[in-house]
Amino acid sequence: MAELQSSRLPELPEAAYYISNFITAEQEALILEEVSKLPGGRWKVLTHRRLLSLPSQLTGTARDTLIDAALPRFLAKPILDQLKELEVFKDSPHSAPNHCLVNEYQPGQGIMPHEDGPAYHPITATVSLGSHTVLDIYRKNEEGEREVTPSWRILQEPRSLLITTGRMYGDTLHGIAEAQVDENLGPETIVNWNLLTDKDAFESGTAKRETRVSLTYRDVLKVAKVGNAMKFMNKKW
Numbered sequence: 123m124a125e126l127q128s129s130r131l132p133e134l135p136e137a138a139y140y141i142s143n144f145i146t147a148e149q150e151a152l153i154l155e156e157v158s159k160l161p162g163g164r165w166k167v168l169t170h171r172r173l174l175s176l177p178s179q180l181t182g183t184a185r186d187t188l189i190d191a192a193l194p195r196f197l198a199k200p201i202l203d204q205l206k207e208l209e210v211f212k213d214s215p216h217s218a219p220n221h222c223l224v225n226e227y228q229p230g231q232g233i234m235p236h237e238d239g240p241a242y243h244p245i246t247a248t249v250s251l252g253s254h255t256v257l258d259i260y261r262k263n264e265e266g267e268r269e270v271t272p273s274w275r276i277l278q279e280p281r282s283l284l285i286t287t288g289r290m291y292g293d294t295l296h297g298i299a300e301a302q303v304d305e306n307l308g309p310e311t312i313v314n315w316n317l318l319t320d321k322d323a324f325e326s327g328t329a330k331r332e333t334r335v336s337l338t339y340r341d342v343l344k345v346a347k348v349g350n351a352m353k354f355m356n357k358k359w
């Protein structure tokens with residue numbers, strides 16, 4: 123990812139990259155409009171957020187297999203083209219993301235610290251829409267358990283792209299606190315402070331969250347063609 127060197131966050135384990143204004147405000151509005159048109163019944167509603175797996179949820183006993191299908195156009199254009207230009211998924215098995223998790227958070231909602239797991243090639247590319255958020259990054263201790271307080275915080279502006287890979291993908295956990303307002307924001311506490319476009323919005327040290335939609339693009343390693351998938355599902359049941 124030679125193109126991305128100026129976007130690398132050197133304080134974090136190898137490697138995370140942050141690009142603000144990855145998409146334009148107009149592109150953001152168009153994607154949000156398409157997300158708002160998705161049938162309510164397709165969303166999985168959790169207590170702390172709602173989410174949608176596209177083109178579909180992973181299947182199989184280990185929930186690690188994607189039925190081969192294209193991503194909807196509004197998730198492909200322009201984001202997949204831009205990820206290709208930056209060669210983000212150049213070395214991944216399908217040379218491009220084949221799956222996108224759409225998460226929607228109201229102010230006060232978040233996501234528990236977690237790892238992304240082995241179903242995916244270890245690269246995650248997340249585009250934020252509609253609001254900023256703060257992603258907490260936790261180390262694991264020697265027993266592999268999550269440390270109690272996050273070691274680092276990444277501020278994701280609306281329209282930004284965050285890429286995590288390598289040790290950052292495998293050796294850390296990430297989560298979003300259930301906060302209405304993010305506090306204690308500044309150059310000492312936010313690892314990508316110098317790469318923010320709109321520092322003025324956060325200079326006071328606090329920022330109120332709005333509704334945020336995140337698009338998390340990944341390359342699922344196991345892909346089944348529809349014919350094979352039917353056989354595979356028959357076997358399962």
Ligand SMILES: O=C(O)CCC(=O)C(=O)O
Binds near residue numbers: 223
């Ligand atoms: O919404 C986000 O930025 C985080 C999403 C996430 O952690 C995930 O999809 O695994």
